[in-house]
Amino acid sequence: ALGSVAAAAIPSLALASVDEAVAAFTGGAEIGTGPGVTLTAPEIAENGNTVPVSVDAPDAIAILVLAAGNPTPAVATFKFGELAGAHMASTRIRLSKTQDVVAIAQLADGTFVRTSSEVKVTIGGCGG
Amino acid sequence: MADNVKPRVKVPKSAKAGEAIVIKTLISHPMESGQRKDKEGAVIPRSIINRFTCDFNGKNVIDATLEPAISTNPYIEFEAMVPEAGEFKFTWYDDDGSVYEESKSIEIA
Amino acid sequence: GNWSRLAAQQALTQDQLLQFDAFGNVTLIHITDIHAQLKPIWFREPEINIGVGDVKGIPPHVTGMDFIKEFNLQPGSPEAYALTHEDFTALGKTYGKMGGMDRVATVVKSIRAERPEAIILDGGDTWHGSMTSLLTKGQDVVNVMNKLGVEAMTSHWEWTLGTERVQEIVGALPFPFLGQNIFDAEWDEPAFEPYTWFERGGAKVAVIGQAFPYMPIANPGWMFPEYSFGIRDERMQEMVEEVRAAGADLVVVLSHNGFDVDRKMASRVKGIDVILTGHTHDAIPEPVLVGETILIASGSHGKYVSRVDLDVRDGKMMGFRHKLIPIFADVITPDTEMADLIDAERAPFKDQLEEVIGKTESLLYRRGNFNGTWDDLICDAMLSERDAEIAMSPGVRWGASVMPGQDITREDIHNATSMTYPNCYRTEMTGEFLNVVLEDVADNLFNTDPYYQQGGDMVRVGGLGYSIDVSRPIGSRISNMTLLKTGEAIDPARTYIVAGWASVNEGTEGPPIWDVVEDHIRKIGTVKLDPNTSVKVTGV
Ligand SMILES: [Mn+2]
Ligand SMILES: [Mn+2]
Numbered sequence: 034a035l036g037s038v039a040a041a042a043i044p045s046l047a048l049a050s051v052d053e054a055v056a057a058f059t060g061g062a063e064i065g066t067g068p069g070v071t072l073t074a075p076e077i078a079e080n081g082n083t084v085p086v087s088v089d090a091p092d093a094i095a096i097l098v099l100a101a102g103n104p105t106p107a108v109a110t111f112k113f114g115e116l117a118g119a120h121m122a123s124t125r126i127r128l129s130k131t132q133d134v135v136a137i138a139q140l141a142d143g144t145f146v147r148t149s150s151e152v153k154v155t156i157g158g159c160g161g
Numbered sequence: 162m163a164d165n166v167k168p169r170v171k172v173p174k175s176a177k178a179g180e181a182i183v184i185k186t187l188i189s190h191p192m193e194s195g196q197r198k199d200k201e202g203a204v205i206p207r208s209i210i211n212r213f214t215c216d217f218n219g220k221n222v223i224d225a226t227l228e229p230a231i232s233t234n235p236y237i238e239f240e241a242m243v244p245e246a247g248e249f250k251f252t253w254y255d256d257d258g259s260v261y262e263e264s265k266s267i268e269i270a
Numbered sequence: 271g272n273w274s275r276l277a278a279q280q281a282l283t284q285d286q287l288l289q290f291d292a293f294g295n296v297t298l299i300h301i302t303d304i305h306a307q308l309k310p311i312w313f314r315e316p317e318i319n320i321g322v323g324d325v326k327g328i329p330p331h332v333t334g335m336d337f338i339k340e341f342n343l344q345p346g347s348p349e350a351y352a353l354t355h356e357d358f359t360a361l362g363k364t365y366g367k368m369g370g371m372d373r374v375a376t377v378v379k380s381i382r383a384e385r386p387e388a389i390i391l392d393g394g395d396t397w398h399g400s401m402t403s404l405l406t407k408g409q410d411v412v413n414v415m416n417k418l419g420v421e422a423m424t425s426h427w428e429w430t431l432g433t434e435r436v437q438e439i440v441g442a443l444p445f446p447f448l449g450q451n452i453f454d455a456e457w458d459e460p461a462f463e464p465y466t467w468f469e470r471g472g473a474k475v476a477v478i479g480q481a482f483p484y485m486p487i488a489n490p491g492w493m494f495p496e497y498s499f500g501i502r503d504e505r506m507q508e509m510v511e512e513v514r515a516a517g518a519d520l521v522v523v524l525s526h527n528g529f530d531v532d533r534k535m536a537s538r539v540k541g542i543d544v545i546l547t548g549h550t551h552d553a554i555p556e557p558v559l560v561g562e563t564i565l566i567a568s569g570s571h572g573k574y575v576s577r578v579d580l581d582v583r584d585g586k587m588m589g590f591r592h593k594l595i596p597i598f599a600d601v602i603t604p605d606t607e608m609a610d611l612i613d614a615e616r617a618p619f620k621d622q623l624e625e626v627i628g629k630t631e632s633l634l635y636r637r638g639n640f641n642g643t644w645d646d647l648i649c650d651a652m653l654s655e656r657d658a659e660i661a662m663s664p665g666v667r668w669g670a671s672v673m674p675g676q677d678i679t680r681e682d683i684h685n686a687t688s689m690t691y692p693n694c695y696r697t698e699m700t701g702e703f704l705n706v707v708l709e710d711v712a713d714n715l716f717n718t719d720p721y722y723q724q725g726g727d728m729v730r731v732g733g734l735g736y737s738i739d740v741s742r743p744i745g746s747r748i749s750n751m752t753l754l755k756t757g758e759a760i761d762p763a764r765t766y767i768v769a770g771w772a773s774v775n776e777g778t779e780g781p782p783i784w785d786v787v788e789d790h791i792r793k794i795g796t797v798k799l800d801p802n803t804s805v806k807v808t809g810v
Contacts, residue, residue, distance in 0.1 A: 076722050085498070087238075106230075109226060109227050109230075109231060110226040115220050117222055118182060118239075123239070124238070155710050187456065
């Protein structure tokens, strides 16, 4: 029954705000923090146009990734099928400025858990 | 419509039965966000890969919805369980209705 | 001159400098950040090196008299001259220049005479920083380091030669170019060897390389777009476990992270015995301990060589003895073979290097968190030659000093400006953007989490004054920005004419900065700089 909840492809809505994006994913359900979902992102982006992020939530059926500070926060939703080897995914994203990247996992028991990580997007150009 | 769209995937040639393997995928695509403007100030229309799926022998591995915040040349890495020999099928869905496909077979070592 | 040589020799002997009671069974020789300085130089250490958060007031964030007290040095002693800015000009007359790879070669040979199996490791920032290294695309330094017998290195400014040239040099190196954190940007796969092995003194020694993590941010990413860097401390942990499992008795990390980043990494990655640090150019006379890991900081510009003797038994580091050997150029006899090689490398460029451009009455130096006099001179040159209201110069930590009363040669100018992206641009920036730039760079230096620090110092400014409270978070450190010419507050909405150099953006246009500085010095003849009081620092 993995994936049954989020089986229908979510249309690519231009969600105006983080809250709306979250609500569309959770249906308004409460979101816990703490273990259950891991987000790996660099402290400082090497290039704001291509920032590597990984999400991992062993008990998840789906993970939503948001860039809270982008003009349009939606980034991606990963839904794991029955042959997922691990409930993790990595991709590269655009960040318009320093901000929190957010991951919300929908767990198999129907609950949601959230984590975030600040990524600094800097002008750069110095060195030792 | 995006030109020269070329999918590439990295899948091991073989795996043990029941083993989880890492799969890496790339597709050359501008991922035009719909938020940029050209020299005349007109908005460049959005044109992105909006969905990516991977199936193995007809069963789903991952189904990803992608937004304009995904970088140029979308890269997706994930893990797949390999219960038996067979074929991975990768599918990318473009805003313009194009569908790009790639497949890779894997043996049981 | 001869007088200083005599004075230095009266105060010191080569035997004293090299004196070391050999210890244990493994010896490491560490040099780092020589910035292509093959000849002895003057180099003033920083007067201001602010630490924030957990590292406030602890080495390397200790300078001047505090440093002298912290390490029980005698004011006016050779060590105090080498390690601090105190009385630099006066003590320079007594103790002379420092460094020179021919002197370093003497030290290395002497250690190897006692310990033939000593491992020589180069922490990077090696192929950059001089006129000859720029003109030979690093080849002069590569030849010198090969002759020295380096056995592994890691990297930072090397990459500003561009991917193709780096690959060409690496392909011919007789030793590995290590970087566990250098990945191919397209497929995210390791691109260089993560570690190498040495069997020395009956011990298996693994040396893991860590390249500068912020490469495409601090330097032009378009010069090496094939690669991605990052700290990648999780992979560092994996590498440590991998070499331990393969029987490593000693795990050494040859790092270009910068000292505070290494200190944090040492607290997160378990099982490293020694981190040979680099990038932030700190010279610390004693190892810094983090848990069971020792951190060694060997300075820069060939001023020092670190010798670390280790007692390694049954897969454990049982003890260590360390010496930061200062390379007093007038005291250590040059190795003649190396001296001949260096002279041969320089010969084709001799006339260009030695041409006198002007003279200075002021000490020209750079190191420190804020403008040094070299930076003031460069900013003055840009304001005048590029007819700008404001000048910006990068807060790099390399660049040799020039003593008061000395001629300024073309080589001196290059020692402070040499790079592969030297174009001096002239552009318009709003007051608001100028503020963003200062805030952004300040956070690279004063963020309390070291993993958000890139090393380097505050961007240097000309024509602009400001106040900075280093204890505040990003966005609120900078205040009172003032256009010095008029004394008026910087207007966020107004546009200012700004000149600068070392832009990381591809296609930046303008004359090379060394030509701008040379033209300026020729016009003024003799450089005389007043102390710079335009930056007010609080929150220390
Ligand atoms: Mn350096
Ligand atoms: Mn460096």
